[in-house]
Amino acid sequence: MRFITFIFFLCIHQSVLANSGEFFIRPVVGVSSLSDTVGQSNGVGQTNGSIIVDVDSGLNGGIGFGYFYNDNFAVEIFWEYRTNESNTTLPDASFYEEGNYASNLFYLNGTYWFDWDDKWQYYLGAGLGWVQEIDIDLETKGIELSYSGSGETAIQGFIGVAYRLNKQLSFDLEYRYSKVASAELDGEQNGGMINELGYDPSTIQLGLTWRF
Incomplete structure (x- = not known):
């Protein structure tokens, strides 16, 4: 994370020396979709093996802070939190009908903004991320199991359209797809571990x- 932050502020420093660009701040909120996934459990329930997680739609929110080099190119540090309801089946057929699959991530994004078309502007971008935390909670009949992990690398791509209110403000509608290669989650209180759990959320926000 320190490396990503260093590169971001180095880019800003060079931009300020080269031209008179603009800083920006961008809060977002959206609907989070996450594919059902299968992982491998060890020490979870009575039997080791495949664990099945069915995921419902959820919510995400975040905020970005960045710098426009010019009208077309920008860099951004972006923080995002998302949460999706889930249910889980363990290898021993134990079923947890309630739960939550959530994450806290930071990204370094690069964005290309096309030229304004009257009040509309289209953009696309990509980013490299660091997982501060991914966690999943399994709940049934007053029993709750919690598993979490951190440190994985994430990637994402996004495309969107902005509607300009004035020179400083615009509303944005965006589709974003992210992927963490494999989540490795440790249980609380020696509750075992879950490995190879997929995490590939998509968002409309x-x-x-x-x-400024």
């Missing part, structure tokens, strides 16, 4: 970009 609204944002507000303020340039």
